[in-house]
Amino acid sequence: MAEMSHIERVMAGLTNQKGDRLSTYPIACGVNRKLVNGGVSYQDWAHNAKLFAQAFIEGQKAFDFDFAIGLMDLSVMAGDLGAGVRFDKENTPFVDKYLINNTEDYEKFVVPDITKGRSAVILEGTKLFCDVLKTEVITAGFLEGPLLALSQSAGAERLFMDMFTNPSAVHKALATMTEYDVEMVKGFAKTGCAGLCWDYLWGNYSCLGDAEYDEFEGCKKYAGDLNALTAKEGMAVAIHNCADLPHLDTQITKFAPAIYSMAYYPLIPGSPSAAETIEKGYCDNCLVGGQIDPQLFIRGTVEKITQVTKDLCQEVKTALCKRGLGSRYIIASGCEVPPDVHTKLENIKAVVDTTKAYGKVDW
Amino acid sequence: MSKEAILNKLSDAVVNGKPELAKEGAKEALDAKLNALDAINNGLVKGMSIVGDKYAARQVYLPQVLMSAHTMYAGLDLLLPAIPKSEMASMKKCITAVVEGDVHDIGKNIVKTMLTAGGFDVNDLGKDVPTQTIVDTAKNNKIDVLALSTLMTPTMDGMKAAVDGLVENGYRKSVKVCIGGAPTSPAFAKEIGADHRDANAQDCVAWLKEVF
Numbered sequence: 230m231a232e233m234s235h236i237e238r239v240m241a242g243l244t245n246q247k248g249d250r251l252s253t254y255p256i257a258c259g260v261n262r263k264l265v266n267g268g269v270s271y272q273d274w275a276h277n278a279k280l281f282a283q284a285f286i287e288g289q290k291a292f293d294f295d296f297a298i299g300l301m302d303l304s305v306m307a308g309d310l311g312a313g314v315r316f317d318k319e320n321t322p323f324v325d326k327y328l329i330n331n332t333e334d335y336e337k338f339v340v341p342d343i344t345k346g347r348s349a350v351i352l353e354g355t356k357l358f359c360d361v362l363k364t365e366v367i368t369a370g371f372l373e374g375p376l377l378a379l380s381q382s383a384g385a386e387r388l389f390m391d392m393f394t395n396p397s398a399v400h401k402a403l404a405t406m407t408e409y410d411v412e413m414v415k416g417f418a419k420t421g422c423a424g425l426c427w428d429y430l431w432g433n434y435s436c437l438g439d440a441e442y443d444e445f446e447g448c449k450k451y452a453g454d455l456n457a458l459t460a461k462e463g464m465a466v467a468i469h470n471c472a473d474l475p476h477l478d479t480q481i482t483k484f485a486p487a488i489y490s491m492a493y494y495p496l497i498p499g500s501p502s503a504a505e506t507i508e509k510g511y512c513d514n515c516l517v518g519g520q521i522d523p524q525l526f527i528r529g530t531v532e533k534i535t536q537v538t539k540d541l542c543q544e545v546k547t548a549l550c551k552r553g554l555g556s557r558y559i560i561a562s563g564c565e566v567p568p569d570v571h572t573k574l575e576n577i578k579a580v581v582d583t584t585k586a587y588g589k590v591d592w
Numbered sequence: 593m594s595k596e597a598i599l600n601k602l603s604d605a606v607v608n609g610k611p612e613l614a615k616e617g618a619k620e621a622l623d624a625k626l627n628a629l630d631a632i633n634n635g636l637v638k639g640m641s642i643v644g645d646k647y648a649a650r651q652v653y654l655p656q657v658l659m660s661a662h663t664m665y666a667g668l669d670l671l672l673p674a675i676p677k678s679e680m681a682s683m684k685k686c687i688t689a690v691v692e693g694d695v696h697d698i699g700k701n702i703v704k705t706m707l708t709a710g711g712f713d714v715n716d717l718g719k720d721v722p723t724q725t726i727v728d729t730a731k732n733n734k735i736d737v738l739a740l741s742t743l744m745t746p747t748m749d750g751m752k753a754a755v756d757g758l759v760e761n762g763y764r765k766s767v768k769v770c771i772g773g774a775p776t777s778p779a780f781a782k783e784i785g786a787d788h789r790d791a792n793a794q795d796c797v798a799w800l801k802e803v804f
Binding site (some may be wrong): 315317319320321323324325385386389390392393394434435436437438441473494496497523524527528567568569 | 609650652653654655656658659662693694695696697698701720744745746747774775777778780783791
C-alpha cells in the first residue's frame with residue numbers, strides 16, 4: 230500500500246478503513262519545550278502562547294507524529310479560577326492552594342475571563358500551532374472536564390467527601406465549571422483545531438462507581454452536554470483517561486468519542502490491555518490509542534522501548550485482524566510523555582520509527 | 593448499652609461514614625470503661641476492614657472510603673489517648689509521606705488509614721515533605737516502617753533521595769521502606785533500594801504483616 234499522509238492515515242483509522250500502517254502519537258507535549266530555544270522552563274512555556282505553540286511545531290519536526298494535541302497541564306482552569314498554582318522550574322505545575330474551605334465556597338466560583346490568564350495562553354497557543362500544523366497532522370485542543378477542574382480547585386479528597394455529604398453544593402460548582410468549559414469550547418472552535426481532547430480523569434473504578442460517575446460527570450448533563458457542544462462547534466470529540474480501571478462503557482460506548490486515549494497497568498487486576506480493549510469491542514466505533522508505559526521514556530533504553538513498541542504493534546494488529554477491524558488503533562503512550570528533564574527524546578523517536586517499521590498490516 | 597452494642601455502633605458508624613455517631617460511640621465506650629484498644633480494634637477497625645473489603649470488591653468507592661476513614665479518625669481521636677502507653681509500645685511505628693514537590697495525597701491517606709486499621713502506630717508527615725524531614729523523623733523516632741508516595745514522575749527521585757538519606761544516616765537497616773503511586777513499579781523500588789512497591793493500600797498492609 231502506498232504511503233499515506235499523516236491526515237490520510239488517521240482518517241483511515243477514524244473511518245475504520247485499512248491504512249498504510251497504524252498511526253502513532255507518544256503524547257509529547259510539555260517535553261517538547263526542550264526543543265525550543267535550546268530549552269525553556271515549564272513556567273515560561275506555560276505562560277507564553279508563542280513558546281507553547283513553538284514546542285508542538287518543533288516536536289513535529291523532530292519526531293514526525295500523526296497528531297498534535299495541545300496539553301499544557303491540569304491546573305490551567307483551577308489557576309484561572311483563583312487557586313494557587315506552584316511552578317517549579319522543571320516540574321509539571323500543580324495546584325498547591327485550594328479554593329474550598331467550607332460548603333458555601335462551592336457557590337462562590339465565578340467563570341473567569343478567558344481572554345486573560347492561562348486560559349487565553351492555551352487558546353492562543355493552540356491557534357498558533359494549528360495554523361502551522363493543521364494541514365500536516367490531526368490537531369486538537371486539550372481541556373479539563375468539569376469534575377477534573379473542580380477537583381483541582383477544591384482538592385480531590387475534600388470534593389469526594391462533599392459528594393457524599395453535600396452533593397447539592399458540588400452540583401452547583403459543577404454547573405459553574407461547565408459554564409467555564411462552554412466558554413473554552415467556543416474558544417477552541419476558533420483556533421482551527423480538528424478535535425478537542427477532554428480529560429475526564431475520574432472515570433476510574435478505583436475512584437468512582439457507575440452511579441457516582443454518572444451523577445457527577447454526567448452522560449447527559451456536564452460531560453454529555455459538553456461533548457455535544459464540541460461536536461456542534463465542528464470539532465471531533467476525543468477523550469484522554471489514564472486511569473488504571475477506566476469507565477470504558479461510559480466513556481467509549483455512551484460518550485461515543487471519535488478518539489479515546491488510555492493507559493494500561495499490567496500489575497493491576499482488571500486493567501484492560503490493548504488486545505482486551507479491541508476484543509471487547511471498544512474499537513468498533515472509536516479510534517483508541519495507548520498504552521506504552523510513560524516511565525519507559527525516562528527509564529527505558531532505546532532498545533527496550535523499541536521492543537515494547539514492536540510487541541504492542543503485533544498485539545494490536547493481531548487483535549484488529551481477529552475482530553475484522555481496520556486501522557483502529559494509535560500506538561501511543563498511556564499518558565503524557567513525562568515532561569521531565571531526564572526524559573530521553575530518542576525514546577520518543579524510537580516509538581515513532583518502530584511504528585513506521587512494524588505498524589504496517591498485511592491486509 | 594452493652595459492650596457488644598457499643599462495638600457495633602462504632603463499627604456501623606465507620607461503615608456508614610457517620611463521624612458524629614463514631615464520637616458518640618467512643619464516648620460511650622470510655623464511659624462504660626471498655627478497654628480502648630478493644631473498642632478500636634473490634635469497633636472502628638472492624639468497620640474500616642469491612643469498608644476496605646467492600647472497596648476491594650468494588651462495592652463502594654473512594655467517596656465512601658474517605659468518609660469512613662474520616663469517621664474512624666473521629667473515633668480514634670477520643671479513644672487513642674485512653675490506651676495505656678505500655679500497649680502502644682508494642683505497635684510497629686510507621687511514617688507516611690508524599691515526597692517533596694508533590695501534593696497528591698489521596699493514595700497516601702488511604703494507606704495511612706489502612707495501616708492504622710491494621711494495628712500500626714502511624715505518624716503522617718503529610719504532602720510535599722522535604723527529604724531531610726523524612727530521614728530525620730525516621731531515625732529520631734525509631735520508626736519501623738517508612739511508606740512513601742508520589743503520583744508524579746518528576747518527584748519520583750525524592751523517593752531515592754529518602755532511601756539514600758537513610759543509608760547516609762545509618763538507619764536504613766532498621767526500617768522497612770515501601771513505596772507507592774501510579775508511576776512507581778517493583779523495578780523502580782528495586783532500583784532505588786526500597787523494600788517493596790505497594791500496588792494499593794491493602795497490598796501495603798498485607799506485605800508489612802508478612803514482614804513483621
